[in-house]
Amino acid sequence: MKRYVPTGKTAFGGIGSVVVCKDKNLDRKVVIKSVQEGVEHRRLLDELAALQRIRSKHVVQIFDADFFGPRNEMGIVEEFIEGEGLETLLGTVSSGEDFLRLLYQASAGIADIHDVGIVHRDIKPSNMLVSQEGILKIIDFNLSRNEDEANTFDFVGTRGYAAPEQYSGGRVTFTTAVDVYALGVTAWALLHGEDLPKELRSEPPQPDVWKERSEGFLSLQLDPELAQLLNDCVSSLPTDRPAAAQVRDRAARLILKDRHRALVLGTAQPFELHAGNRLVRVSHTLGNLTIEYDGLDFRATSVSGEVWVNNMRMEAGAVISGCRVIALGSPTRRASQRIFLTMDVSHPEVVL
């Protein structure tokens, strides 16, 4: 194959050799990752085909697979991403928006992988690249070896990032929860650098001991709900860990802090609630309502009289999300006696 010409550079991460090549057909750089000897080619192609089902902005694209070099090794041709491995950013990220954007993308990519029933099995900072545009992509799926090897104890994963159950030996069926564990550790490393706490480095790791000692993410200046989710990611029991999508959704919400708007129609004048106008009181003989925007949610902070939202009685403290119909006057009254308002919450879209 003379189509791919090595540039002499090697690329980030991964097991086996990873070489940057020039694709002469398209005059662009690609990455060719050779697969260890002993891999059954048919099986590898099966796995590559499975990866094609993933639809994600945050997972590396595979172009081709073929035999290369003097030893005729199987290689996977992937997109070349101009950028840096996430491991170069460890410890340099503060807990603000940069952290949230990286966490959002990593958890979105993992959620997309899990959506099609695939487990990555080796999530860690050096298996994530951040392009010049700031788009994070997950690389290097831990493809399985041949059947014989899978039957023996064969630790796959990376110390510090591998979940406790990956150390249990023998035939273990890993669930998506191993990736969620690694996501949690990756988040910690982003904020604190590559030197992980000793309980996480031990083999197998003892995350519950670590959290007992240090409170984990709850000790940081983070949104309490996100800190709790990340602490739950780093749990000893797989069933205690959240889905990657939960981390993604919370991170997205925090990125949009103070940027939501709610348009209220049906009053004498339409009005909007947003960061510059956080409170509205609606007063009427049928009922009274105060809505406040705290930067993340629109909440009914006080309710009295007959106030209904989507045909259910509104309770004080309720969060109003999406597009709602608020009624003053209970549904037992005639429609003409009731006052109807609509409240529609919108927010900017996170487009990377």
Added chain:
Amino acid sequence: MSFLSKGDGVGDDGRYIIDEKIGQGGMQEVFRALDDKLRRSVALKVPLNQKAARRFKDSAVISAKVNHPNVAKTLDYFEDETDRFYLVEELVEGLNLRQIAKHFERLDPHAVAHVLHHLARGLAASHDAGVVHRDLKPSNILIAGGLAFEAVKITDFGIAKMAEGEIGDAVSGGEESTLSSMTVRGALPYMAPEVIDDPHTPSPPADVWAIAAISWELLSGFPPFGTGLKAVSAILNEPSPALPTEPASHPQFGPLTEAIGKILSGCFDKKPADRPTAEELAGLCDGLCYLPVVRDVGRVNAYIAPSLGFILSDEGEEVFFHTQNVVGTKPGLGTKVWYSQFEGKPHPRAIPVVPMVFDPDAEA
């Protein structure tokens, strides 16, 4: 007639197996094909004629430099023993934006904000990679999922390079040749003034103008500077057009429409250097508040009051709507509508509700 038909295999070991033809432009044919090696569906493009073929490879190389979720990804390019050229691209199953727009009088501002935002991001990444599109028009923008609106992808980067000869000839050749050129007729309403002056010098600001013109048309229902040759003089001489009154003053959709209109008017500066860059445009869109664009199609099946009605979704669900959430004319009973659905009791609520002027069910 194409030289390719269903079941033909092209590429090494017949890797790409032709399924069916899914599109044809002035320059190329597009097929859906199965990549037998990685077992995925792809779009396979072949140049239509030898004249186009000359520049086909250049366009492939140009598009391959861009790597962004809002740009259809170039996967492969090869030539076979018979000197035929093939470009393999990410398959975007759905409709192009021209086909989408045909269904409606105009789109709601939430959908337009979403399209503009994603186009600006894709364009910013392209310009960053040194690639200028030069032929942005609704038919070059693909919407994955069609009316379900799953993703926005720009395609046919570099095709302008193939068409360069044709556009240049047509613009300098006057009315007859311009109107006879399909390529030019499609692109004219979105051309920046400097492109009309000098079609040979590609510039990033012209791409910004083009996506602004596309968004303006979606929002208003007609292109900002008209169509045909009248557009040429309007583009060159007339000031940035004001949005039509109705969408801009609508109680529900007016504020967002105006916010988009303000961003777009800056993109219609006659001086290319005074327009926002694609990156700046994307930054402006980062501040726009809009509803998530997850859309369904249904049919208005009842009005219980002059302003309150029900939609029967194609999935058989009854969805409530208020006419103040309708874009444009109040839909009559039986009218097909396109809408986003939000939680509600006893029925979900639809907002926005966009009447369809072209009913895909009624076709053929």
